[in-house]
Amino acid sequence: MKIKKIILRHMKLDLLHPFTTSFGTEYDREFILLEAISEDGISGWAESVAMLDPLYNEETLKTNWHILEDYLIPIVLNNEINHPDEISEKYFSHIRGNYMAKAAIEGAIWDLYAKQENISLSTALGGTKKEIEVGVSIGIQDSIDSTINIIENRLAEGYKRFKLKIKPGWDLELIDKVRKVYPTIPLMADANSAYTLSDMDQLIALDDYNLMMIEQPLAYNDIIDHADLQERMKTPICLDESIHSLEDARKAIKLGSCKIINIKIGRVGGLTQSRKIHDLCQENGIPLWCGGMLESGIGRAHNIAITSLPNFILPGDTAASALYWAEDIIEPEVTVENGMITVPTKPGIGYDPHIQNIEKYTISTKVYNKN
Numbered sequence: 001m002k003i004k005k006i007i008l009r010h011m012k013l014d015l016l017h018p019f020t021t022s023f024g025t026e027y028d029r030e031f032i033l034l035e036a037i038s039e040d041g042i043s044g045w046a047e048s049v050a051m052l053d054p055l056y057n058e059e060t061l062k063t064n065w066h067i068l069e070d071y072l073i074p075i076v077l078n079n080e081i082n083h084p085d086e087i088s089e090k091y092f093s094h095i096r097g098n099y100m101a102k103a104a105i106e107g108a109i110w111d112l113y114a115k116q117e118n119i120s121l122s123t124a125l126g127g128t129k130k131e132i133e134v135g136v137s138i139g140i141q142d143s144i145d146s147t148i149n150i151i152e153n154r155l156a157e158g159y160k161r162f163k164l165k166i167k168p169g170w171d172l173e174l175i176d177k178v179r180k181v182y183p184t185i186p187l188m189a190d191a192n193s194a195y196t197l198s199d200m201d202q203l204i205a206l207d208d209y210n211l212m213m214i215e216q217p218l219a220y221n222d223i224i225d226h227a228d229l230q231e232r233m234k235t236p237i238c239l240d241e242s243i244h245s246l247e248d249a250r251k252a253i254k255l256g257s258c259k260i261i262n263i264k265i266g267r268v269g270g271l272t273q274s275r276k277i278h279d280l281c282q283e284n285g286i287p288l289w290c291g292g293m294l295e296s297g298i299g300r301a302h303n304i305a306i307t308s309l310p311n312f313i314l315p316g317d318t319a320a321s322a323l324y325w326a327e328d329i330i331e332p333e334v335t336v337e338n339g340m341i342t343v344p345t346k347p348g349i350g351y352d353p354h355i356q357n358i359e360k361y362t363i364s365t366k367v368y369n370k371n
């Protein structure tokens, strides 16, 4: 497969509702939308999930633009790609980190590959599911009652699991009151690294609430302390930020740092690495689910495809477009029926780019041609 052109678009979509976590509040989403065009004129699409500020991890929209422009795009334009599986190891492994930048270009080439093979991205990746279960991620609200109101609305829409953002001071009382109203719903908490081992008692107190898991309670780059905590907690720990690679997953499993892993395609460097982590976790009895990064429909489409693999056992964060955006940049938008999304069977990501909306929400564009 020869790529003749890559187009980077700096996009800005306004979130319908501000999204607050332990490290800040997002009111809109600026991100890089990447289009890879083959010599036969087919376009593959993906997005970088890097945020504007280095608060979730060390990558940002600007660092991604630099790495794409100065390193990854020249490699892709100047090499013939036989299969997308080559990209992360044969072509990108000498470049350290920058996983979200790598995932953006690799994902677009995976979409392109699947379209050229006339198969869905799900099929190309080895997906087995025809539909996937999804949950919702609920940010920190201005009151516990607001949180309960959101849960009520999402329950009515059939979502299969409820993730609440927590941080010190917004944790035990929140979970206790939610559990009093909803004693049995599938409930989990995501701390985004807001705690340390000195908060051990606070965290262990969460064991009384039958949570599905607690996501990333400790430092974003820790594996060893999570192992100490998991030894003391009944509630399964799920790692998100700590797992950047297959190696991190191997170490976390070996040390017992977690019982569940949240896969984010961008965080681990792309679809090929996501599938390798999937296979390792399947061999070791570690269930997966697909995390979200407030993606547009393009990123959501990639998340749906990877979630169709068999060890994505738990509901993920890929909720409907309408929960995030007044209008999405794909057609049709991602919709959820009774907590389920049908995995597209069309070639590639299975959703078409909404060119008019892409143009409407594009801040700037840069085209890179094969020289």
Ligand SMILES: O=C(O)CCC(=O)C1=CC=C[C@@H](O)[C@@H]1C(=O)O
Pocket (backbone or CB within 6 Å): 021, 056, 136, 137, 190, 192, 240, 291, 292, 293, 294, 295, 317, 319
């Ligand atoms: O896309 C979604 O709905 C999930 C959003 C979400 O939970 C997160 C988005 C971005 C970074 C983090 O704050 C957080 C996460 O840890 O998953």
Ligand SMILES: [Mg+2]
Pocket (backbone or CB within 6 Å): 190, 192, 215, 216, 240, 241, 262, 291
């Ligand atoms: Mg998380």
